[in-house]
Amino acid sequence: MFQSKIAGIGYYVPKNVYTNNDLTRFMDTSDEWIQERTGIKERRYADRIGETTTTMGVEAAKIAIERANISKEDVDFIIFATLSPDYYFPGCAVLLQREMGMNEVGALDIRNQCSGFIYALSIADQFVKTGMYKNVLVVGSEKHSFALDFSTRGRAVSVIFGDGAGAVVVQPTTEADKGILSTHLHSDGAEAEKLAMYYPGASSGIWLDKMPEWPEQELGGLLMTKEMLEDGTAFPNMDGQAVFKKAVVKFPEVIHEALIKNNLKTSDINLLIPHQANLRISQFVQKTLGLSEDQVFNNIQKYGNTTAASIPIALCEAWEQGKIKDGDLVCLAAFGAGFTWGSALIRW
8 A cells, every 4th residue: 555645735715805893894793802702813705706616726726736746637536625615516526627627537525514624635545545546636615705694693603714725636655654644534413403504405394393384295395595594594503612612622532543543642743733613722722732832833813714625724824834844743633513523644
């Protein structure tokens, strides 16, 4: 079996910057309120028309491919992670393949939300290790802004999220003890509804008790209705406290799992890049693991939570800033809706 490595990396964020003060035009909030709870100062929003989850992914992919010193024709598999696809179906992976004019390669969509990039990276790692593919393009991209409730009712969720994309090219390597050392994936669906967007979806029956005027049986589905928009059920729902409590346990747990697997300890980590969910979660995890500020990279202050895109954006930015050097031990970790969580340990 081969070892796999990240051979190229790139990211893209939209030009439109929205500060916390900008959001006060739409909802009852404040810069102080948002920063205290999330650490976020600003985020990027994609253009409403012409800029999509796919087009942002394309821009990040172009950079990753160039830095990997390959061409688009060399890519032999695509994995695209997002919770905000251009269409209900088909997924963004084939749209990216079409947009970039790639060969007729396999294209896979990952729907693991905040953990999507870790899951996608793990799949790419297995494909490369077994020799099935040589150049796997992994993309995480999100356009949250088109589906958020920009009112006071939705502020607890809407102030958190931003748009952007990140991508990596995973290749085989013959260098000993280099590349992706291991990945670790977990899930627990017991509290799936604590962080969820119920519509559009096929489970409309769960809301019949709230809307008794709807008949018990209907022909066809209820992907989206005017009533869902009016009462807020069409927008993302999050129990922030439940997510926080679970995340601060599972983050350290899955990081320790990766270290133990490779006979390493927390002090060996040169840089931890957590999913940028909430700065308070990252700070709690840092303290729990006994890591210094120099050992943890956060950029949620500038971009908000970009879900599946957050880790590749942060990884690329950290690398561009010289915070990741050859031979460094880099740990990636994520926790999100599902609940799902995971980690990846990389010797750069």
